[in-house]
Amino acid sequence: MSSKRSVELGRDARLFLLFLSEINLVMGALFFVYPSLVIGLWPWTVKALAVRFIGAIFLAIAFGCWSALRAKIWQRAKILVLVGGTFFGITSIVSIVLAISQGGGYGISTWTVYFLVASLGNFYLLNRYGWTRKPQDRLAGGRPWMTARWFFRIQTIVVGIFGAMMLLLPDLAQRQFWPWSVATQSMQMFAALFLATCLATGWASIQTDIGRMRVLLPLDAIFPSLALLAVGIHWDQVSANALVTGVWVFLYSFVATGSTFLYISLQSMD
Numbered sequence: 001m002s003s004k005r006s007v008e009l010g011r012d013a014r015l016f017l018l019f020l021s022e023i024n025l026v027m028g029a030l031f032f033v034y035p036s037l038v039i040g041l042w043p044w045t046v047k048a049l050a051v052r053f054i055g056a057i058f059l060a061i062a063f064g065c066w067s068a069l070r071a072k073i074w075q076r077a078k079i080l081v082l083v084g085g086t087f088f089g090i091t092s093i094v095s096i097v098l099a100i101s102q103g104g105g106y107g108i109s110t111w112t113v114y115f116l117v118a119s120l121g122n123f124y125l126l127n128r129y130g131w132t133r134k135p136q137d138r139l140a141g142g143r144p145w146m147t148a149r150w151f152f153r154i155q156t157i158v159v160g161i162f163g164a165m166m167l168l169l170p171d172l173a174q175r176q177f178w179p180w181s182v183a184t185q186s187m188q189m190f191a192a193l194f195l196a197t198c199l200a201t202g203w204a205s206i207q208t209d210i211g212r213m214r215v216l217l218p219l220d221a222i223f224p225s226l227a228l229l230a231v232g233i234h235w236d237q238v239s240a241n242a243l244v245t246g247v248w249v250f251l252y253s254f255v256a257t258g259s260t261f262l263y264i265s266l267q268s269m270d
Contacts, residue, residue, distance in 0.1 A: 009068070012128070013074075017069050020118060021066055024059065024061045031055025032226065032230070036048065043098065049237050053227060056222070056226035059223075059226060060223035063219055064219035067217075068215065076211045079204070080219065086196035087193050088115045089119040090189075094189060095112040096112055098185055147262075148204075149206075153201075153205045155220075155255060155258075160198040160202075163197075163198055164195065166178070166191035167191035177244055179248050181237075193223070217260075217266070220255060224251075225256040
């Protein structure tokens with residue numbers, strides 16, 4: 001490989017991301033469209049709205065994998081690998097703790113293995129290709145687009161604060177600001193996505209390369225869009241507290257609309 005060329009995703013990375021995307025696409029579609037069929041297969045108690053939220057996460061991950069594959073260059077795709085490793089890593093810990101407390105079982109063991117394999121696969125790629133840029137990886141920079149920077153910064157702060165509380169203090173988060181009733185494990189799984197997103201948006205907020213910012217946006221747009229759709233379908237399960245519900249609807253709408261706008265704008269700027 002020429003020392004003047006940016007490091008591209010190798011065959012192992014492409015195969016893993018393709019494999020992960022297809023699994024998450026199938027699971028996400030099934031969870032989101034037919035939640036009643038999979039409630040009994042999930043390792044902890046969930047209702048249809050939570051199942052659709054989980055389906056939205058899986059579908060967002062599928063789109064994230066495709067975005068990474070489309071980016072081709074490792075230094076643009078690596079942030080999505082970190083997102084996947086972080087999300088599946090935290091979720092696997094949540095699942096392991098539950099398995100220990102319940103004494104194991106086939107169902108929870110299967111899901112735990114999947115979460116662990118997905119997490120370890122992503123972290124293997126991070127170790128294999130490295131996070132630090134090499135001389136040939138210096139991508140052409142430009143003037144920072146302040147609209148994108150402030151969008152990512154705001155999102156980083158919001159999802160970081162809420163994600164940390166949801167992971168470490170799930171019962172408090174449930175009582176104070178989550179708009180519908182969920183199991184502790186579901187709350188912590190949602191927190192895993194929030195914290196993984198926090199890492200990604202924080203990283204994106206300091207980039208000047210358009211491709212690095214754009215690669216994150218499909219995942220960033222798909223999840224809140226599907227989450228809003230899920231809430232609309234199950235509006236009867238949402239809290240009657242208009243303030244709490246309004247804040248979450250606004251935040252999801254802000255992220256979904258902002259990510260879509262930025263993606264379209266950055267496409268035209270590239």
